[in-house]
Amino acid sequence: MGKPSDLVQGTLDLLILKTLTLDAMHGWAIAKRIQQLSGEVLQVQQGSLYPALHRLEQQGWIKARWAESETGRQAKFYALTAAGRKQLETESANWSRLSAAINLIVSEA
Amino acid sequence: MRGLDRLAMAMRVLFGRSRAGAQLESELRDHLERQTEENRAAGMDHEEARYAALRAFGNPALLREQVRATWSWGWIDRLAQDLRFAARQILRAPSFALIAILTLALGIGANTAIFSLTHALLLSTLPVPAPDQLVRLAIDLHNPRAEANNAPLNVPFAQFLNQHAQSLRGVFGWSVYDFVFTEAGASRGFRGAIVSGNAFQVLGVRPVAGRLLTPADDQPGGGPDGWSTVISHRMWVGHFHADPSVIGRRITITDHSVTIVGVAPQGFEGMVVAEHPDFYLPIEFSAALNNNEDQLHSAAGLWLMTFARLKPGMSRRQAQAEIKTLFPVMLDDLMPPAVRHLPVVERATLDVDDAHSGWTELRLEYTRPLLLLQILACIVLLICCANLSGLLLARASARRHEFAIRGALGAGRLRLMRQLFVESLMLALPGALLGIGLAWLAGPWILHSLDSRHSQILLSPKPDATVLALSVLCAFVCALLFGTAPAWVAGHTNIDAALKISNRRAALSGGAARRFFIPIQVGLSLTLVVLAALLGASVVRLHSDDTGYRMQDVVFHYADFGRLPQKGAALVDLYRRITARMEQMPGVDAASAVGVLPFYGWIFSESLTSASDAAHAKTTVTDINNIGADYFRAVGVPILAGRDLRNNDEDLHSCIVNESAARLFYPHGAAVGSTMHQVSHDMGNGTTTVDDCQIVGVVQDSKYDSLRETPPPILYKPYFDASGPVSSLYFAIHGRSVAAAETAYHQAIHELAPASPETDPAALSELAGGSIAREQLLSVVSGFFAALGLLLSGIGIYGLVAWNVSQRTMEIGVRMALGATRGHVFLMILSQTTSLLAIGLAIGGVAGFFAARTVGSFLYETRAGNPGVFLASAGVLVAIGMVAAMLPARRAVNIDPMQALRTE
Incomplete structure (x- = not known):
């Protein structure tokens, strides 16, 4: 389970934006955080993060900066932009509505 | 942010x-x-x-x-890759690229050259605000005899419509006019226009300097600045060095003092297409020049091109509806009752035509020929594309191995196809650029070689942005056309199969698809050749047809005597003395004067009837010319019965008819001695006058208006009557040579009328050629296109056969080793070509048959379905195809079997 193709379209974007609300992070750390926070349920194929990160960067929702990481190496850190924060709010709201609706249907049945 | x-x-x-x-x-x-x-x-x-x-x-x-x-911007990356790769491919086979680019340059160049003419004559929109509101007002006389019924208006008509038409915002006259600009004692002729005072205001043009003409300028005697003129931007920059102080300067135009009041904007050339006026003057100025104020304000003549602007929100249809009711009211108002109810006036209607691209009389004659040439140019381009398709297809087949490897490495099908399209484009775009260059060079050359006044006017020296854009678009379309087949091959290469077989075998299979393009080329070329042959044959017939005149060594000169003091009878005497003096000169056989030049595209006709049998005589509108004694000797028309006119007062009421007129009016009796009635209506006051003349001679038939016509009935009258000579005359001189005639003219003018300007000669043969300028244009250009088509087809066939021979070297070697003779091999190679030729000829024959019927109206004594033309055209194609095939076939024959087998 948990292959990216199984993720609902746009869900990965939401997860990335949500992960970046607290802190700027590099790609590997984002992958780890998503895995941890989901209690290892969501096994995102790590590489598939990168097309998503670059797309979000193109859309202006996150911005990237090269900086020294904790290991002393140069790494690319991604951070949320103001536009990204707004996008996150919209997408979170959408997600809540969608999941609530699905919950309703599933629990009714 | x-x-x-x-x-x-x-x-x-x-x-x-x-x-x-x-x-x-x-x-x-x-x-x-x-x-x-x-x-x-x-x-x-x-x-x-x-x-x-x-x-x-x-x-x-x-x-x-x-x-x-x-x-x-990722796509730029990929495009750059494609471009780099395509450039490498092209550099690898530079001679192939060169052939492809040259082929396209010819095809696209042909289209660019014709389209620049089409655009200049038919399409280019006038550089004024809201050009779509502009309309042209023209009278349709519904004359069944005339080819085009398209008469202009006159000053009272334009003024009436300007005042009364509610759907029009302004009606103005616009007529081209020649002026003489005199500066520091030197005079030079310039093109110009006479325009209504409101013309520039209605057009909405803004001056570059000074002001434009206003209704106040268009008054008898001139406006507040006297006579005022607006000069063209070209004149301002080229002649006056863009000097702003030129505004207000007084200059001399055709002997009158005129004030420059403003400069028209750059690129503005007025309402008449293909004209380049340098001076704009009010219409009233022309009355001052000709001293004919009354005539200018008479509603009798139809001479003034009239345009108008629709009111905003009005459609041309609404304006037409209003004009339809207004036109009879206008005629009632402006014409005397006797004229108003003549059948020709009753029949007439006033049309509101679109004029967003201006107007020119040339459109009547050249619209269809140009469209025809444009279609022919497109056919040439199609042949080019078929040719290149074949070439590229062969290359694509040879490259299957490469496509397979690239496919195996992960290149997608679309990526491969796109790659091939980029390669096609990299051939098409340089081809288009070169073609534009060729069109630029060749276009004027083709037209100059025709040597006719019409084609000179058509010249548009500036390359237009629209034309260039269309040429580039043409390149893209071509790339799609000839790039599709090779791209399909690239995209549909079976990776497995292509990697397994050898490169050489893969290439061989390309020949089959390539063969498909040869019949297309041959068929299209045959169509072109048939059309060119028909049009060419017509021109040959037109030239060889007997005109009734002696075509060599006859020269005409306009007698520009308007500024001489002699008028009336004194002027007649001057004409007599000049012609007599010329006849005395060495090397001059005969000299005379004539009212209307033959083949000038302008004829004079009146209603004639025979007086002898008044009860049964029919009235016929007949061509008339005014001549002096010896005219027939000068132009070589034999007198068949009776005598020539004498240049004296006894002959005031004598006339001569040609054979056709004699047959028409006197089918049973002798014409000489009979009397003709000439009935003429004065359109100004409605009076009808009947002139009688007695026939003193009958001359042989000759053509009058154009080489295209059969000789019409003509009545010849003396060039003068009791009040003096007819308004404008030409000298007709026959000399031992053109030079001798010229010398005689110059000397006689110098001696007897030194104050009159000398005029340019017009040789009878040139006039005749000019009357079929359209046919010559068609035959020369279509002949050029047919030659291009033949050349391209030849190259296509040569390429295919040469390719086959090189690919089948081993096979031929084996055959020869097994005993095939050289003759066998030769025939084997040729047989493939003959079958392709046969298919192509069948296609082309059918296409040519239908195409020929569409050009019927341009042909002269040549049947569109003439089997001789078809057979000869097919013969030319077969000859070219065979020569193209034999060159490589000879190489096949000379293959050494041992050598061939060893190299494989």
């Missing part, structure tokens, strides 16, 4: 593409290293840790491509 950020990032990616790629590399590497370290920390050994990291990560190469695809 976000837009700016994105733009900055796009720029970063665009200009730092290689840096972005390197950064992506290190970003992905960093991730993998971190994961590997984590795995090792969890206890895996080095190798295992790396593999686990890769498994968790996915295919890095694929992900790299996916990331690149998100970059907004």
